[in-house]
Amino acid sequence: xxxxxxxxxxxxxxxxxxxxxxxxxxxxxxxxxxxxxxxxxxxxxxxxxxxxxxxxxxxxxxxxxxxxxxxxxxxxxxxxxxxxxxxxxxxxxxxxxxxxxxxxxxxxxxxxxxxxxxxxxxxxxxxxxxxxxxxxxxxxxxxxxxxxxxxxxxxxxxxxxxxxxxxxxxxxxxxxxxxxxxxxxxxxxxxxx
Amino acid sequence: xxxxxxxxxxxxxxxxxxxxxxxxxxxxxxxxxxxxxxxxxxxxxxxxxxxxxxxxxxxxxxxxxxxxxxxxxxxxxxxxxxxxxxxxxxxxxxxxxxxxxxxxxxxxxxxxxxxxxxxxxxxxxxxxxxxxxxxxxxxxxxxxxxxxxxxxxxxxxxxxxxxxxxxxxxxxxxxxxxxxxxxxxxxxxxxxx
DNA sequence: ACCGTAGTAGACTGAGTGGTCTATCGCAAG
DNA sequence: CTTGCGATAGACCACTCAGTCTACTACGGT
Numbered sequence: 001x002x003x004x005x006x007x008x009x010x011x012x013x014x015x016x017x018x019x020x021x022x023x024x025x026x027x028x029x030x031x032x033x034x035x036x037x038x039x040x041x042x043x044x045x046x047x048x049x050x051x052x053x054x055x056x057x058x059x060x061x062x063x064x065x066x067x068x069x070x071x072x073x074x075x076x077x078x079x080x081x082x083x084x085x086x087x088x089x090x091x092x093x094x095x096x097x098x099x100x101x102x103x104x105x106x107x108x109x110x111x112x113x114x115x116x117x118x119x120x121x122x123x124x125x126x127x128x129x130x131x132x133x134x135x136x137x138x139x140x141x142x143x144x145x146x147x148x149x150x151x152x153x154x155x156x157x158x159x160x161x162x163x164x165x166x167x168x169x170x171x172x173x174x175x176x177x178x179x180x181x182x183x184x185x186x187x188x189x190x191x192x193x
Numbered sequence: 194x195x196x197x198x199x200x201x202x203x204x205x206x207x208x209x210x211x212x213x214x215x216x217x218x219x220x221x222x223x224x225x226x227x228x229x230x231x232x233x234x235x236x237x238x239x240x241x242x243x244x245x246x247x248x249x250x251x252x253x254x255x256x257x258x259x260x261x262x263x264x265x266x267x268x269x270x271x272x273x274x275x276x277x278x279x280x281x282x283x284x285x286x287x288x289x290x291x292x293x294x295x296x297x298x299x300x301x302x303x304x305x306x307x308x309x310x311x312x313x314x315x316x317x318x319x320x321x322x323x324x325x326x327x328x329x330x331x332x333x334x335x336x337x338x339x340x341x342x343x344x345x346x347x348x349x350x351x352x353x354x355x356x357x358x359x360x361x362x363x364x365x366x367x368x369x370x371x372x373x374x375x376x377x378x379x380x381x382x383x384x385x386x
Numbered sequence: 387a388c389c390g391t392a393g394t395a396g397a398c399t400g401a402g403t404g405g406t407c408t409a410t411c412g413c414a415a416g
Numbered sequence: 417c418t419t420g421c422g423a424t425a426g427a428c429c430a431c432t433c434a435g436t437c438t439a440c441t442a443c444g445g446t
Contacts, residue, residue: 005423020304024216027404037424042405049404100301107358108293108301111213117358124355147367150355151348154364158351162317162343165300165310171347174340182371185378198393220434230394235435242434387446394441403432411424416417 005040012036013056017102019095022053022109022116053113057106061123064103068127072134076190078180080134081152085176088160089169097167104157127153140186148186152179198233205229206249210295212288215246215302215309246306250299254316257296261320265327269383271373273327274345278369281353282362290360297350320346333379341379345372 012034016025027049031038045051067087072080091099106113107120128149135145155178159171184190205227209218220242224231238244260280265273284292299306300313321342328338348371352364377383 021214021216021301023214024302024304026402028402038405038426039407040423043422098303104354105301107354108214108298109217110291110358111217121355121359124359147370150352150364150367151371154351154355154368155344155348156351157354158347158349159343161297161300161350162314162347165303166314166317171343174343175347177340178344178375181378182375185374219432221432231396231435232437233393236392389444389446391444392442395439396437397439398437399435401433403430405431406427406429408427409425411422413421413423414419415421416419 005034005036006044008034008036009041009044009052010056010059013052014060014102015099017053017056017060017105017109018099021105023112025053050113050115053106053109054115054119057103057116057119057123060102060106061119061126064123065126065130068130072130074134075138077131077134077138077183077187078190080131081176081179081183084156085172088156088163089172092160092163092169092172097164100160100164101157104161124153135183135187138187139189144186148182151182155179198227198229199237201227201229202234202237202245203249203252206245207253207295208292210246210249210253210298210302211292214298216305218246243306243308246299246302247308247312250296250309250312250316253295253299254312254319257316258319258323261323265323267327268331270324270327270331270376270380271383273324274369274372274376277349278365281349281356282365285353285356285362285365290357293353293357294350297354317346328376328380331380332382337379341375344375348372 009030012030013025016030016033020029027038027041030036030052031041041052042048045055047054068084071083074080103120103123106116107124108117110117128146131149131152132142132145135148136142140148155175156172159175162171163169202223205223206218209223209226213222220231220234223229223245224234234245235241238248240247261277264276267273296313296316299309300317301310303310321339324342324345325335325338328341329335333341348368349365352368355364356362
């Protein structure tokens with residue numbers, strides 16, 4: 001694995017966006033965190049902070065898309081939901097409720113990184129599509145699957161935020177219960193389990 | 194209604210948090226937006242930015258709690274959900290997808306306003322309680338009502354974020370459908386409508 | 387009419403912002 | 417060895433940040 005300045009910058013930007021948001025992520029802090037020369041930012045990202053954070057949003061979104069595709073390889077969406085919720089619980093607890101979703105930060109950081117929200121929106125769409133694909137595979141009609149997938153993403157992202165500031169994973173657990181309920185109701189052939 | 198500097202500052206802080214987040218809300222911008230003397234901030238909020246934004250979070254949260262209590266006065270939670278979703282759609286469209294939830298901003302702004310997340314968490318709890326109260330009233334068992342209330346808050350907040358960056362109210366519509374579905378399933382005596 | 391207080395206006399500070407620039411370093415291809 | 421280039425180190429820029437300070441004004445209670 002090549003660990004050039006570009007990769008280090010993107011990784012650090014993702015880590016900082018999780019904890020500080022877009023506006024709160026400063027160049028100086030980013031340089032220190034990634035052990036990179038100041039100039040390297042503008043070599044790889046001529047557009048400066050906006051370009052760097054937007055690219056980092058894309059990278060974080062793509063990584064999550066891959067993870068979703070991996071987790072949804074099963075034929076039971078309820079397992080997938082549980083796996084996701086567990087992953088988020090791990091992130092929150094391990095970071096002592098300091099790290100949230102970098103893509104959410106990007107979605108809300110339009111005033112500091114104007115092109116970041118568009119990258120966030122693209123990621124959300126990818127996640128939707130990946131989740132809907134699994135739901136269709138287990139027999140849910142496409143329009144319902146799309147809708148359920150969107151709700152899954154929204155509910156989990158919302159729960160992460162509420163859980164973060166409340167310093168408890170309870171919102172995630174509650175969301176897991178009801179998302180499972182929705183999936184079971186929509187996919188009759190799963191509901192006997 | 195008295196419109197002293199304190200009220201103007203809180204109102205402006207809420208408006209700016211919606212659009213710029215906590216870290217992105219600067220004192221200078223706040224002063225200009227609220228037409229207030231610099232000194233007045235530190236007269237009313239000796240703790241500076243942290244205290245001002247935390248207090249503004251409490252105010253925004255309380256206003257929303259009142260609105261929730263108002264909207265949930267009905268005995269049909271499905272109407273209440275629809276009313277909320279409509280309200281958010283209005284905010285997003287009217288602001289041209291620039292204004293989100295100030296309480297979410299506070300929840301994520303811990304690095305710039307350390308005591309804001311706690312105020313956000315308190316608001317989320319109040320909203321949960323207000324929503325759960327209505328659900329219990331229509332015959333849903335308390336534990337289920339609590340859980341459903343949390344999911345309602347999380348899903349809507351998540352949908353606002355996704356809708357904002359996607360520049361479409363579709364996520365909110367989809368969330369409305371499935372929240373209604375969940376409420377109907379949990380409250381049998383409503384489900385014939 | 388007087389005083390006390392809240393509010394206004396705006397200068398000022400030190401630290402920090404994102405971004406640019408020059409100079410040097412290390413290394414690989416010719 | 418030499419040339420070229422990405423990377424590093426760090427000075428430097430104009431600007432903004434949050435917060436402090438002084439001087440002045442407006443007004444309500446006595």
